[in-house]
Amino acid sequence: xxxPEEVKISDNGFVFNSKTGDSFSLNPFGLELIKNIQEERExxxxxxxxxxxxxxxxxxxEKDFYEFCALLKHxxxxxxxxxxxxx
Amino acid sequence: xxxxxxEKPVISKITAGIPxxxxxxxxxxxxxxxxxxxxxxxxxxxxxxxxxxSEKAIRETYGEARRAFETRYPKVQFAWSYKTNYLDAVCxxxxxxxxxxxxxxxxxFQKALSxxxxxSQILFNGPEKLEEDLTLAxxxxxxxxxxxxxxxxxxxxxxxKLDKKARxxxxxxxxxxxxxxxxxxxxxxxxxxxxNAINRIMLAENLDLIGLHTHIGTYIMTTSAYAVAASKLSNxxxxxxxxxxxxxxxxxxxxxxxxxxxxxxxxxxxxETCPSFDDxxxxxxxxxxxxxxxxxxxxxxxxxxxxxxxxxxxxxxxxVLANKRSTVGRRTMVIDAGVNLLFTSFWYNLGVYxxxxxxxxxxxxTIYGPLCMxxxxxxxxxxxxxxxxxxxxxIERVGAYNMTQWMQFIxxxxxxxxxxxxxxxxxxxxxxxxxxxxxxxxxxKRN
Numbered sequence: 141x142x143x144p145e146e147v148k149i150s151d152n153g154f155v156f157n158s159k160t161g162d163s164f165s166l167n168p169f170g171l172e173l174i175k176n177i178q179e180e181r182e183x184x185x186x187x188x189x190x191x192x193x194x195x196x197x198x199x200x201x202e203k204d205f206y207e208f209c210a211l212l213k214h215x216x217x218x219x220x221x222x223x224x225x226x227x
Numbered sequence: 228x229x230x231x232x233x234e235k236p237v238i239s240k241i242t243a244g245i246p247x248x249x250x251x252x253x254x255x256x257x258x259x260x261x262x263x264x265x266x267x268x269x270x271x272x273x274x275x276x277x278x279x280x281s282e283k284a285i286r287e288t289y290g291e292a293r294r295a296f297e298t299r300y301p302k303v304q305f306a307w308s309y310k311t312n313y314l315d316a317v318c319x320x321x322x323x324x325x326x327x328x329x330x331x332x333x334x335x336f337q338k339a340l341s342x343x344x345x346x347s348q349i350l351f352n353g354p355e356k357l358e359e360d361l362t363l364a365x366x367x368x369x370x371x372x373x374x375x376x377x378x379x380x381x382x383x384x385x386x387x388k389l390d391k392k393a394r395x396x397x398x399x400x401x402x403x404x405x406x407x408x409x410x411x412x413x414x415x416x417x418x419x420x421x422x423n424a425i426n427r428i429m430l431a432e433n434l435d436l437i438g439l440h441t442h443i444g445t446y447i448m449t450t451s452a453y454a455v456a457a458s459k460l461s462n463x464x465x466x467x468x469x470x471x472x473x474x475x476x477x478x479x480x481x482x483x484x485x486x487x488x489x490x491x492x493x494x495x496x497x498x499e500t501c502p503s504f505d506d507x508x509x510x511x512x513x514x515x516x517x518x519x520x521x522x523x524x525x526x527x528x529x530x531x532x533x534x535x536x537x538x539x540x541x542x543x544x545x546x547v548l549a550n551k552r553s554t555v556g557r558r559t560m561v562i563d564a565g566v567n568l569l570f571t572s573f574w575y576n577l578g579v580y581x582x583x584x585x586x587x588x589x590x591x592x593t594i595y596g597p598l599c600m601x602x603x604x605x606x607x608x609x610x611x612x613x614x615x616x617x618x619x620x621x622i623e624r625v626g627a628y629n630m631t632q633w634m635q636f637i638x639x640x641x642x643x644x645x646x647x648x649x650x651x652x653x654x655x656x657x658x659x660x661x662x663x664x665x666x667x668x669x670x671x672k673r674n
Contacts, residue, residue, distance in 0.1 A: 155238070163241045167588050170236035196233035200615070207552060208236040214556035215240065 141209065143178050147217050160216055169194075173208060177218065235613045237588045255589065255612055258580045258621040261542055262646045266582040266619055269644065274658065275546040275619070276564040278643040280626060282320055284540035286648070289324050292536060295504035299512035302527040306350045308482055309335040311533030311627045312541075316645050316655035318342055321536075329531040333360035340367065350479065350529065352398065352440070354378075354412060361385045365393045372396045372440045372479070374413055379427065386433035396438030396479065397424050401459050403443050403452040412442065416459050425463065429471050436473070439463055442481025442531070446490065450502050450510035453480060457511045461518035464526060479529035480511055486538035488575040488624045497575075504535070534627040541626025543568065544582075547618045548597060558592045560611070562620060565596020565603045568640065569625060570632035572605050578623040579606060586613040598637050630656075635664060 143149075146159040153166035155174070166174060176186050183205075190201055212218040259266055262281050270277055289305070296303040306329035307321035313335060318328070319342055328339035331353030339349050346367020354374045356364070361382055364371050366389070373379050373395055386393050398413030399421040414421040428436045439460045443452055460478045468474055484507055489497040515528065545564035553559055566572055579594060592611040596603035605622075614620070633640055639659035644652050 164238050165241055166239075167234060167237040169234050170238050173236050174238075193231060194233040195230040200233075204235045207550070208238070210552055211238055211556055214552075215238065217238075 308533030440479035457514035484535035
């Protein structure tokens with residue numbers, strides 16, 4: 141799961157995809173996740189860090205994370221070689 | 228270390244060039260309690276989904292309507308429209324407030340009698356009145372509103388068999404300048420059919436013509452249409468007196484006042500655009516008082532208002548079953564109340580609200596009901612905050628028609644609870660179970 145070079149993310153949560161011309165806004169937690177995805181951090185590692193930091197249970201986090209990733213993929217902000225691979 | 232409050236990750240596409248006509252979104256409305264009772268408490272006790280009716284709201288709305296008319300017209304009588312909500316507890320509140328009963332079937336007639344309504348205070352409308360229904364109505368001295376000529380002759384025949392007189396009115400349809408014009412019920416004014424019917428009734432020895440009735444449509448947002456209707460009925464009222472030297476007793480303007488719900492496709496919310504009771508009362512009262520009817524012979528004004536009296540008093544409490552994404556990334560949500568309970572969701576954009584503080588991030592959302600049917604859509608598009616599975620929501624303004632037009636389909640119908648004036652809760656219709664449905668079934672034995 142990678143964020144292509146055409147996608148630029150600002151520190152205040154503004155996202156621009158120069159390939160599609162679309163722009164987006166992220167909420168603070170969305171921004172934090174996308175920065176971690178950009179750094180290609182492992183999911184399990186990311187999950188434990190987020191559970192440590194935020195008041196959320198593991199199932200809720202996992203569910204929301206994958207929904208978020210599906211949206212990023214839909215908006216062509218992340219690319220995957222294998223469409224079934226969310227690791 | 229204290230953990231940070233969790234907020235679901237959100238990404239929203241920025242769409243330029245389509246400004247929101249209402250500017251920045253207002254703060255999300257929260258409905259956490261009904262008449263001071265917490266939504267959580269109600270749902271913990273009575274389950275989900277759950278219909279809740281507020282006696283306070285019913286009585287206050289009724290009082291508002293009555294004041295609007297009684298301060299403008301000397302003789303006003305409301306008749307509660309049973310089909311709008313015929314739960315015994317609801318009808319009883321209206322009767323306690325002084326309403327007569329307006330029924331449209333033998334079943335509703337019997338229901339009114341069972342609640343102790345005097346037969347002479349029942350207005351019997353509708354196109355289906357069987358001989359047995361007419362017999363019941365004649366025997367109880369009800370006001371029978373004749374819908375068509377076949378019914379008129381069946382009624383004459385029935386009075387002969389019983390050797391009794393019947394008190395009757397006729398239903399009249401007319402052009403009041405609104406579209407669509409309802410012409411399927413009653414006798415037409417413009418082509419002379421209504422006048423013809425009046426003449427035939429006046430000559431029938433067993434019929435006592437006492438009133439004129441119209442019902443120009445439903446969710447009528449133009450008060451001038453009622454003024455036109457009242458003027459036309461006043462004309463017939465005077466014409467009847469001139470020809471037969473007979474004063475009728477009442478003019479019945481039916482129902483059709485809009486509630487504050489928002490119709491699908493409406494530009495502005497119904498709460499902003501619907502006329503008030505005062506507006507309707509002003510138009511109707513002025514039209515009758517300024518007609519040529521002498522003041523000493525003014526008829527009683529009957530009103531069969533249903534929707535506008537009870538819609539605001541009804542709430543449906545529901546729980547979030549799931550959050551999903553459609554193939555185009557659109558947010559969808561499944562709740563445990565479907566169109567089987569919310570018939571009015573087919574024509575209204577019902578107000579759906581969280582019952583507690585939620586995320587400030589809203590997203591255009593489609594809300595589905597729980598039925599395994601594609602038609603089960605409660606809201607096509609609503610800007611709604613992110614909520615979790617199990618979160619409780621409140622759907623407002625569902626007191627009219629939903630508890631009569633609901634279907635037992637796929638699942639059971641839920642408890643209906645009334646909050647009385649002292650803040651006590653009462654189940655007024657029990658949740659169904661397997662027995663409630665199977666009790667009516669017969670399964671032939673096979674060898």
